[in-house]
Amino acid sequence: DVKVTQSSRYLVKRTGEKVFLECVQDMDHENMFWYRQDPGLGLRLIYFSYDVKMKEKGDIPEGYSVSREKKERFSLILESASTNQTSMYLCASRKGLAGERETQYFGPGTRLLVL
Amino acid sequence: SQQGEEDPQALSIQEGENATMNCSYKTSINNLQWYRQNSGRGLVHLILIRSNEREKHSGRLRVTLDTSKKSSSLLITASRAADTASYFCATDESNTGKLIFGQGTTLQVKP
Numbered sequence: 042d043v044k045v046t047q048s049s050r051y052l053v054k055r056t057g058e059k060v061f062l063e064c065v066q067d068m069d070h071e072n073m074f075w076y077r078q079d080p081g082l083g084l085r086l087i088y089f090s091y092d093v094k095m096k097e098k099g100d101i102p103e104g105y106s107v108s109r110e111k112k113e114r115f116s117l118i119l120e121s122a123s124t125n126q127t128s129m130y131l132c133a134s135r136k137g138l139a140g141e142r143e144t145q146y147f148g149p150g151t152r153l154l155v156l
Numbered sequence: 157s158q159q160g161e162e163d164p165q166a167l168s169i170q171e172g173e174n175a176t177m178n179c180s181y182k183t184s185i186n187n188l189q190w191y192r193q194n195s196g197r198g199l200v201h202l203i204l205i206r207s208n209e210r211e212k213h214s215g216r217l218r219v220t221l222d223t224s225k226k227s228s229s230l231l232i233t234a235s236r237a238a239d240t241a242s243y244f245c246a247t248d249e250s251n252t253g254k255l256i257f258g259q260g261t262t263l264q265v266k267p
Contacts, residue, residue, distance in 0.1 A: 074255075081259075082259075083257050083258065083260060086254060089254070099254075129196075131198055131199065133199075133255075144189065144201050144204055147198040149197060150196070150197060152196070
């Protein structure tokens with residue numbers, strides 16, 4: 042079974058803090074994704090990565106950055122957390138990308154509260 | 157951008173009844189996937205249907221895809237209280253390979 046793990050289930054941070062959300066997958070997937078999920082807005086793609094050290098902006102990258110130094114690990118960074126970044130953050134991984142038909146696997150989510 | 161739109165937004169049924177959820181999308185796709193999310197948890201993959209397939213079954217799940225109408229449906233037969241969750245469709249865009257999620261249908265199955 043594919044396993045995608047996230048470093049924390051719940052996080053509470055203060056405005057202005059730097060926040061790291063870690064995601065690890067154990068199936069040698071090339072592609073990894075970060076989403077945020079908010080009531081009424083559904084899942085929105087923040088960033089994705091299709092290879093080590095590669096990254097692509099998703100639909101809402103503002104206020105976030107990412108790091109992919111190793112294939113299995115994809116980190117989401119909030120350089121200076123703000124209250125409007127309070128959300129559920131979901132990491133996902135997938136073997137194939139464009140033109141390939143592959144299942145995307147999700148981690149359990151990190152619920153972040155920024156005070 | 158959100159491509160998929162689920163219908164209905166919320167559904168409440170009795171245990172044993174069937175539940176049908178619909179999803180519409182706008183662009184051409186490689187495949188369409190359905191996911192389940194229990195409250196406060198991550199998404200769990202249920203079933204993937206390819207653009208050249210019309211129907212697919214997995215246990216109590218039946219998914220149909222009509223590419224001419226750009227729509228899909230998820231049928232859960234003989235529902236159980238444990239099926240209570242939110243269900244999302246996601247389309248795999250042909251151009252980008254990104255998954256685009258709908259807003260989801262919240263299903264409540266009453267025991």
